[in-house]
Amino acid sequence: xxxxxxxxxxxxxxxxxxxxxxxxxxxxxxxxxxxxxxxxxxxxxxxxxxxxxxxxxxxxxxxxxxxxxxxxxxxxxxxxxxxxxxxxxxxxxxxxxxxxxxxxxxxxxxxxxxxxxxxxxxxxxxxxxxxxxxxxxxxxxxxxxxxxxxxxxxxxxxxxxxxxxxxxxxxxxxxxxxxxxxxxxxxxxxxxxxxxxxxxxxxxxxxxxxxxxxxxxxxxxxxxxxxxxxxxxxxxxxxxxxxxxxxxxxxxxxxxxxxxxxxxxxxxxxxxxxxxxxxxxxxxxxxxxxxxxxxxxxxxxxxxxxxxxxxxxxxxxxxxxxxxxxxxxxxxxxxxxxxxxxxxxxxxxxxxxxxxxxxxxxxxxxxxxxxxxxxxxxxxxxxxxxxxxxxxxxxxxxxxxxxxxxxxxxxxxxxxxxxxxxxxxxxxxxxxxxxxxxxxxxxxxxxxxxxxxxxxxxxxxxxxxxxxxxxx
Amino acid sequence: xxxxxxxxxxxxxxxxxxxxxxxxxxxxxxxxxxxxxxxxxxxxxxxxxxxxxxxxxxxxxxxxxxxxxxxxxxxxxxxxxxxxxxxxxxxxxxxxxxxxxxxxxxxxxxxxxxxxxxxxxxxxxxxxxxxxxxxxxxxxxxxxxxxxxxxxxxxxxxxxxxxxxxxxxxxxxxxxxxxxxxxxxxxxxxxxxxxxxxxxxxxxxxxxxxxxxxxxxxxxxxxxxxxxxxxxxxxxxxxxxxxxxxxxxxxxxxxxxxxxxxxxxxxxxxxxxxxxxxxxxxxxxxxxxxxxxxxxxxxxxxxxxxxxxxxxxxxxxxxxxxxxxxxxxxxxxxxxxxxxxxxxxxxxxxxxxxxxxxxxxxxxxxxxxxxxxxxxxxxxxxxxxxxxxxxxxxxxxxxxxxxxxxxxxxxxxxxxxxxxxxxxxxxxxxxxxxxxxxxxxxxxxxxxxxxxxxxxxxxxxxxxxxxxxxxx
Numbered sequence: 001x002x003x004x005x006x007x008x009x010x011x012x013x014x015x016x017x018x019x020x021x022x023x024x025x026x027x028x029x030x031x032x033x034x035x036x037x038x039x040x041x042x043x044x045x046x047x048x049x050x051x052x053x054x055x056x057x058x059x060x061x062x063x064x065x066x067x068x069x070x071x072x073x074x075x076x077x078x079x080x081x082x083x084x085x086x087x088x089x090x091x092x093x094x095x096x097x098x099x100x101x102x103x104x105x106x107x108x109x110x111x112x113x114x115x116x117x118x119x120x121x122x123x124x125x126x127x128x129x130x131x132x133x134x135x136x137x138x139x140x141x142x143x144x145x146x147x148x149x150x151x152x153x154x155x156x157x158x159x160x161x162x163x164x165x166x167x168x169x170x171x172x173x174x175x176x177x178x179x180x181x182x183x184x185x186x187x188x189x190x191x192x193x194x195x196x197x198x199x200x201x202x203x204x205x206x207x208x209x210x211x212x213x214x215x216x217x218x219x220x221x222x223x224x225x226x227x228x229x230x231x232x233x234x235x236x237x238x239x240x241x242x243x244x245x246x247x248x249x250x251x252x253x254x255x256x257x258x259x260x261x262x263x264x265x266x267x268x269x270x271x272x273x274x275x276x277x278x279x280x281x282x283x284x285x286x287x288x289x290x291x292x293x294x295x296x297x298x299x300x301x302x303x304x305x306x307x308x309x310x311x312x313x314x315x316x317x318x319x320x321x322x323x324x325x326x327x328x329x330x331x332x333x334x335x336x337x338x339x340x341x342x343x344x345x346x347x348x349x350x351x352x353x354x355x356x357x358x359x360x361x362x363x364x365x366x367x368x369x370x371x372x373x374x375x376x377x378x379x380x381x382x383x384x385x386x387x388x389x390x391x392x393x394x395x396x397x398x399x400x401x402x403x404x405x406x407x408x409x410x411x412x413x414x415x416x417x418x419x420x421x422x423x424x425x426x427x428x429x430x431x432x433x434x435x436x437x438x439x440x441x442x443x444x445x446x447x448x449x450x451x452x453x454x455x456x457x458x459x460x461x462x463x464x465x466x467x468x469x470x471x472x
Numbered sequence: 473x474x475x476x477x478x479x480x481x482x483x484x485x486x487x488x489x490x491x492x493x494x495x496x497x498x499x500x501x502x503x504x505x506x507x508x509x510x511x512x513x514x515x516x517x518x519x520x521x522x523x524x525x526x527x528x529x530x531x532x533x534x535x536x537x538x539x540x541x542x543x544x545x546x547x548x549x550x551x552x553x554x555x556x557x558x559x560x561x562x563x564x565x566x567x568x569x570x571x572x573x574x575x576x577x578x579x580x581x582x583x584x585x586x587x588x589x590x591x592x593x594x595x596x597x598x599x600x601x602x603x604x605x606x607x608x609x610x611x612x613x614x615x616x617x618x619x620x621x622x623x624x625x626x627x628x629x630x631x632x633x634x635x636x637x638x639x640x641x642x643x644x645x646x647x648x649x650x651x652x653x654x655x656x657x658x659x660x661x662x663x664x665x666x667x668x669x670x671x672x673x674x675x676x677x678x679x680x681x682x683x684x685x686x687x688x689x690x691x692x693x694x695x696x697x698x699x700x701x702x703x704x705x706x707x708x709x710x711x712x713x714x715x716x717x718x719x720x721x722x723x724x725x726x727x728x729x730x731x732x733x734x735x736x737x738x739x740x741x742x743x744x745x746x747x748x749x750x751x752x753x754x755x756x757x758x759x760x761x762x763x764x765x766x767x768x769x770x771x772x773x774x775x776x777x778x779x780x781x782x783x784x785x786x787x788x789x790x791x792x793x794x795x796x797x798x799x800x801x802x803x804x805x806x807x808x809x810x811x812x813x814x815x816x817x818x819x820x821x822x823x824x825x826x827x828x829x830x831x832x833x834x835x836x837x838x839x840x841x842x843x844x845x846x847x848x849x850x851x852x853x854x855x856x857x858x859x860x861x862x863x864x865x866x867x868x869x870x871x872x873x874x875x876x877x878x879x880x881x882x883x884x885x886x887x888x889x890x891x892x893x894x895x896x897x898x899x900x901x902x903x904x905x906x907x908x909x910x911x912x913x914x915x916x917x918x919x920x921x922x923x924x925x926x927x928x929x930x931x932x933x934x935x936x937x938x939x940x941x942x943x944x
Contacts, residue, residue: 323615456931
């Protein structure tokens with residue numbers, strides 16, 4: 001018996017042979033018909049995500065309609081030792097869906113049924129290809145909403161697989177806190193149901209949370225039951241500018257300690273504000289700025305907003321702009337949501353690395369300031385955006401892909417950024433995930449825990465066919 | 473390579489031989505001195521928890537002071553194939569700490585240092601033997617508190633290991649939502665750090681949540697970083713009686729849908745109220761009763777209480793009793809906290825089975841009514857208490873242990889209770905855990921997931937030494 005101590009050397013299947021692929025497709029074609037294809041265009045379309053990582057097309061793509069079809073596909077892939085790459089809508093940003101080792105891409109976008117909405121239990125059961133806006137559009141009349149919002153209109157399966165979060169995590173949690181139960185097709189084709197619709201359970205190992213964030217390396221999620229939240233009676237939003245990042249972050253720390261239940265607390269640095277002004281023809285102060293949102297009753301929102309305004313003033317906030325009407329709020333948040341595009345417009349023609357780290361909030365101001373100094377010293381153009389209530393921030397870094405020097409500068413900058421996060425007791429990614437982009441930092445972050453993760457992978461996917469080369 | 477499909481047959485070590493025990497103790501004694509013992513009294517004291525399950529004393533007990541000592545102990549146990557049973561303060565109620573297969577009990581109560589409290593980050597790092605009241609006493613001056621409250625003054629390591637929750641879960645979450653990071657000694661003695669102090673991370677498999685609820689079968693928790701919450705500015709509590717359970721549950725469902733952020737919503741049935749009246753000389757209406765608590769600003773609490781009062785009336789609530797002063801609130805909650813003792817006083821001399829299930833809240837009223845009918849038909853004395861905001865309820869069932877008929881009646885009743893929970897889409901335990909008491913229901917609840925859990929156990933604890941016979 002191998003002791004668990006050893007970090008197992010994981011099986012990494014070679015690119016599948018022509019023979020294996022032909023056998024696989026021959027086996028699946030009678031069941032899937034035109035829903036399995038090796039057409040070049042379809043393969044290329046599935047070979048990249050929204051990251052800057054090098055594309056890698058799968059050898060074939062299939063479009064299952066049911067959990068049982070996914071199980072049949074995975075079983076066949078296991079038999080023929082062909083890699084399986086789950087694919088939602090392709091909005092990942094660390095290369096999670098790139099077929100580095102070839103194989104069969106399992107596109108789940110056709111599995112997009114909303115199976116049940118239960119207002120009494122405030123939950124919904126959906127297929128993995130449902131996107132968050134699709135679900136929220138469906139919920140509109142119910143007075144309920146699904147809270148996780150990573151920016152992109154990601155699929156539910158993809159968000160669970162990458163442990164997504166977003167702007168309102170500070171109030172409603174990440175996807176981790178919002179999934180109650182899942183159906184997962186395991187690497188050997190078994191269909192497993194994790195969790196239950198009960199709000200809590202002490203019955204056994206937490207398979208739901210093991211699958212969340214596993215990036216398809218332990219199985220394919222084919223159904224999810226997620227928590228819903230009540231739409232607030234009243235919503236109010238505001239922007240506040242600060243002289244420096246420390247003032248903004250101190251305001252956030254104080255607001256959390258005072259228990260102001262803010263729904264969103266976003267930070268954009270001066271360069272990000274300049275980018276937004278230019279991109280959207282706005283006239284915000286080009287200073288570190290907090291974007292705030294309050295949810296509650298009319299009286300509650302008013303009270304929250306007043307408490308927050310007092311705190312902001314205490315820490316040097318100015319240029320308050322309030323928005324209570326929906327139109328004004330939409331305009332305000334549009335500026336925040338356009339920030340990535342605005343950042344890209346700062347250097348037309350360049351490509352962009354989107355990266356994120358997360359640190360304890362007490363370390364955030366120092367970490368941001370050190371990072372901004374590093375940006376300046378490196379000669380990079382890199383506006384900074386943060387889910388500052390979680391200690392999480394992003395950089396959108398422009399790069400000329402044709403310039404080896406720039407690529408090297410960027411890689412070194414990213415490495416220092418991650419080292420800074422780890423030194424501050426944080427993590428190399430708050431919400432973008434590992435994919436192939438940050439695999440090299442897993443050992444530095446997790447130490448012996450990295451070996452434990454590899455042991456889990458080897459135990460559940462002994463053939464190494466599930467999204468090989470990602471995460472572990 | 474064994475496919476993961478097979479449900480592995482787990483190694484269950486035989487009771488350790490005299491030779492193995494002597495060798496183990498001979499190896500550890502130079503390091504631990506008097507902190508490892510085979511004294512009968514100490515062994516007996518560690519052979520039971522607060523459950524009614526048959527005691528089973530370990531062969532020896534040790535009292536480590538550091539993570540490194542725990543690692544040395546586990547390494548030696550692995551070498552000599554001696555079972556390891558982690559022990560906090562012994563308040564589990566499904567037999568989690570009983571040494572069914574003998575072995576070495578690792579009593580962590582001496583590891584009770586509060587290592588750090590960080591108000592800015594609203595977190596604390598503690599050793600596993602710290603109890604929740606110890607931590608909250610320590611925090612008193614900080615304006616912060618640790619929220620998880622399972623009733624008993626359990627240890628932090630024990631609460632994490634059994635995935636504990638309690639009365640204020642509906643607002644602040646279970647221990648699952650309140651642990652950020654842990655240090656764990658793995659079954660081979662390796663020391664692993666899981667998670668980080670960052671509020672969120674998308675970096676790899678969620679080892680923290682894998683260890684939470686694992687009941688010591690995958691390792692020993694030797695350090696925890698937990699979330700803290702701000703003490704509310706104002707607190708208000710109330711009791712409200714209803715004509716039937718459905719009225720009470722419908723009120724709770726409506727309050728959650730309306731987004732009233734209640735801190736506690738507890739239900740006691742008519743028999744539980746009668747028990748409390750008798751035990752504590754009170755004069756509550758002997759009807760299904762909700763115990764409510766509101767946390768927030770003064771204005772916010774007033775608004776919540778008014779909204780809730782209106783809802784209660786709509787669903788037939790009466791006999792409102794409000795308590796805003798601390799003394800009155802304490803008296804109110806004392807009645808709830810004494811409920812288990814009060815229940816036991818209903819049948820002096822009897823022993824008691826404490827059991828719990830959890831269902832989707834839409835199923836709760838029907839599930840409680842069916843259970844009460846079953847209690848009556850079975851001739852049992854079994855008051856019912858519920859964390860009704862979570863869909864979780866407990867029964868405290870009196871039993872004469874000397875009567876085989878009663879034991880059989882009780883076992884059959886408990887089985888029907890669990891089957892009812894599973895049929896309603898729930899779980900066989902919301903917060904008590906599996907231990908040895910509910911192991912027999914794991915396959916019924918999890919199906920193929922049960923095999924996956926066994927695969928994980930076999931991968932991480934191939935020798936099967938960690939708390940054998942529990943959970944898996």
